[in-house]
Amino acid sequence: MSRLAAIFAGGRARRFGSDKAAALVDGVTLIERVAARLRQQCDAVVVVGRTWPGFETVDDAPRPGLGPLGALAGVLAYADARGFTDVLTSGCDLPDLPVDLAAMLAPGPAILVGQPLLGLWPAELGPRLVDHLARSEDRSMRAWIDVAGARRVPFAGAIANINTPADLVAFTAGDGDD
16 A cells, blocks of 8 residues: 655635745744654655645646645545555644544545544545536535545544634644644
């Protein structure tokens, strides 16, 4: 089995007010913190929806503007074409995600309760997701989770989600750090 990690980083960060992927925690960008956590449990890491130095970029599919489902469809196609069996996904704004996330979610499809971007998805689901995007007006992660039959895995702890500058301040102050 070969597992790919995908960091979704194509959002506009309206609530944050600037590029939150580049926000620093102890001198390390949020996106690099997420990547470090994912590298411990995957064979490769890519960034979806934007370019980032040092990472291969994957485009949304079947086109831009479809939100997280477009990012997921793009990375599932990428993974399947390169022989990865599944994809572990995360947003770029989850700096303390569990280093055993893949093990918690296996086998996929599965998501962490309360964090639908933290998922484990079989690469073979890509065509089914593209079909869902073509047929459904509901482009929410929740709708896709239901269509895919993804398990919802409970998690007892809290995972910091940096959506605003105040969230970043609280995290760096130790309210959500390791």
